[in-house]
Amino acid sequence: MLSEEYTVKDYLDSSSWLSQLSYQRAWVEIDHSALIHNVQEIKKILGPKTALMGVVKADAYGHGNVAQTLLDAGCSSLAVATLNEGIELRKAGITASILLLGATNTPAEIKAIALWDLEPTLCDHHQALLYSDTLKALGATLRVHLKLDTGMSRLGVPWYEATSFASLVQRLPGLEIASIYSHLATADDPNPQVMSLQQERYEEAIAQLNLHNLTPPCLHLANSAATLSDRTCHYDLVRVGLALYGLYPAAHLRKVVSLRPVLQVKARVTQVKTIPPGTGVSYGHQFISDRSLRIAVVGIGYADGVPRRLSQRLQVLLRGQLVSQIGAITMDQLMLDVSAIPDLQVGEVVTLLGKQGNISLEVDQWASLLGTISWEILCGFKNRLPRVNQ
Ligand SMILES: *Cc1c(COP(=O)(O)O)cnc(C)c1O
Numbered sequence: 001m002l003s004e005e006y007t008v009k010d011y012l013d014s015s016s017w018l019s020q021l022s023y024q025r026a027w028v029e030i031d032h033s034a035l036i037h038n039v040q041e042i043k044k045i046l047g048p049k050t051a052l053m054g055v056v057k058a059d060a061y062g063h064g065n066v067a068q069t070l071l072d073a074g075c076s077s078l079a080v081a082t083l084n085e086g087i088e089l090r091k092a093g094i095t096a097s098i099l100l101l102g103a104t105n106t107p108a109e110i111k112a113i114a115l116w117d118l119e120p121t122l123c124d125h126h127q128a129l130l131y132s133d134t135l136k137a138l139g140a141t142l143r144v145h146l147k148l149d150t151g152m153s154r155l156g157v158p159w160y161e162a163t164s165f166a167s168l169v170q171r172l173p174g175l176e177i178a179s180i181y182s183h184l185a186t187a188d189d190p191n192p193q194v195m196s197l198q199q200e201r202y203e204e205a206i207a208q209l210n211l212h213n214l215t216p217p218c219l220h221l222a223n224s225a226a227t228l229s230d231r232t233c234h235y236d237l238v239r240v241g242l243a244l245y246g247l248y249p250a251a252h253l254r255k256v257v258s259l260r261p262v263l264q265v266k267a268r269v270t271q272v273k274t275i276p277p278g279t280g281v282s283y284g285h286q287f288i289s290d291r292s293l294r295i296a297v298v299g300i301g302y303a304d305g306v307p308r309r310l311s312q313r314l315q316v317l318l319r320g321q322l323v324s325q326i327g328a329i330t331m332d333q334l335m336l337d338v339s340a341i342p343d344l345q346v347g348e349v350v351t352l353l354g355k356q357g358n359i360s361l362e363v364d365q366w367a368s369l370l371g372t373i374s375w376e377i378l379c380g381f382k383n384r385l386p387r388v389n390q
Contacts, residue, residue, distance in 0.1 A: 022386035026267035026300035028062070029354065031390040032069045034260040038244050039073035041257040042227065050234045053220070055241030056089070057081035057101065062305070062378040063245060063263055064387030067094050070244065079239055083109055086118040099145055103127070103155055107134045114140040119178060123147040123155045128169050135174030143178035144169065146216070150182040150201040151194060162205035166214045179218035179237070180209070187225035187233075188250040195226065199233060225249035228256045247363055247374045261362065264354025264390070265381065267300035269318075270333070272344050281335050282327030286312060294339045296323075298350050301332040305381035306352060313369055316350050320357030323350075 043052055054075035060066045067078055067089055079099040080086045086098045100120045104113060110131055113120050122128050122144045135142060146166060149156030157165045162180065169175050182202045186194040202221055209215060219235040224243035226233040246261035248254050274294050281287040281295065298316075302308040306329055314325035316336065323336050338344050353361050363374045370377075 022388050024268070025270075026265075026298075026304055026385055028064070028381055028385045028387050029264040029266060029390045030063055030066065030387055031260070031262050031264070032066070034246055034262045035063075035066055035069050035244065036073040038246050038259050038262070039070060039075060041259060042238075042240055042243055043074055045227070045231070045257060046234060046238065047231070049236065051076040051237040053077045053079050053099065053237055053239045054244055055079045055101075055223075055239050057085060057241070058379045059085075059383070061241060061245050061375065062381035065092065066262075067092070067096075071096050075244075077237075083112055083118070087112065087116050090116045090118075097143070105130070110134040111138060114138055114142055119143045119145060121145050121147045121155065122169060122175075123149075123157055125157075125165065125168060128165070128172060128175065132172035132174045141174050141176060143176050145178050146180045148180065148182040148202065148205055150184075150198040150205070152183050152185040152198075154183065156182065159201040159205040163208045163212050163214065166209055166216070167212065170214060177216055179220060180206070180216040181220040181239075184221065184223060184226050184233075187223055187229060188253070190250070190252050192230070195230070195233075223249070225253065228253040242375060245378065247378075261354070261360075263363075263378070263381075265300075265305075265352040265385070266354065267298050267350050267352065269296045269344060269346055269348045269350060270299045271297040272338065272346060273297075280327075282311075282330060284328055287327040293337055294342060294344070295326070296336045296338040296344055296350075298334050298336060299332065300350075300352065300385075301330050301334055303331045303382065304385050305377075306334065307366070307370055307377070307380065309370055310366065314352070314366075315361070316352050317354075317356035317359055317361060318344070318348065318350050320359065322359060 052075050054070040056067050056078050057080045077097045079101050081102045086100055089098055098118050100118055104120050105127055147156040148159045148162055150159045169177055184195055184198055218237055220237040220239060221235055222233040222238040224240050227238040227240055242249055243259060246259045275289055277289055277291050279289045300306055308329045311329045315322045323338055325334055326337050327335050353363060363377050366377050367374045
């Protein structure tokens, strides 16, 4: 019970309550010095005229509020996928330019983009006309980025229509071309064939633009993989996501730069108990003990971003040693076999991803166990996990 003098409001106003609560159950730890290191490592392989755009879509790949650190470390601009992500950055006080990678097609979106000073991607003639009409009515002007489809078959006008598209946009009031870009489909593949074809198409489009006096002020093509694999893809700017967060887009790119993982996922032991032989554990009793076992319950589950398909395959770190997860991972909790640590206490910290002692558990290991990519694992960590600074 709080005393009469010490009200709930006082408690909420005291600066430490939130940070204390953040460490109670489960959390994501963010190492800002690793972020800074990764920006510096990536900048080492960029020429002096190539800028680094930090891709912070999907809550900065699950890392939360890291945009300002990236900017301070040397990113010159940011990219997000959705309008709301852009607005959230502005509300957080970010003043750098913010590219919206996704499509926006309605007057309501266009007004919000103008209001929040975001920079949209244009990828279609109708869209360009709607933008111009809407901005005319507002008396506003926007810097826009033209997207070419050179082989990804996602957003963009076909590369061979670059000239007609750019000349339309240039003639439309309210629109100022800030860049022309494209996106690569296979930059993480050691076989460069498709990437080379895409780059040829991109360069062909740029050559045509130059011929028609439509030379764009900024060219960009590379994601993390192309940034690490091929300097001829760097142009004026590279759009880097994954590598900023310390992960490699493919194993063969590990030798190019030395990146450090930024995120660790941790949770606490919430109960420890002994179960007799023949006892089932968790939903469906996928696990049945063959002997007396010491088990620990941990306060993290698939609603936090620990994929349920890792059930019985997950290993975590406790007191610097590997411990096996048993039974089905549930929405909010999971169980461990801690027979090797008989004196384990409630409240001890379990590392699911990250380092304890000499052992580290990596996002790439989860991705390969699940037959997916590290990007998907990172984006799975939900807001329910507080982000705390390491
Ligand atoms: C997500 C994204 C990126 C960043 O990709 P990474 O592989 O994470 O570096 C770059 N460009 C576009 C268009 C994207 O959608």
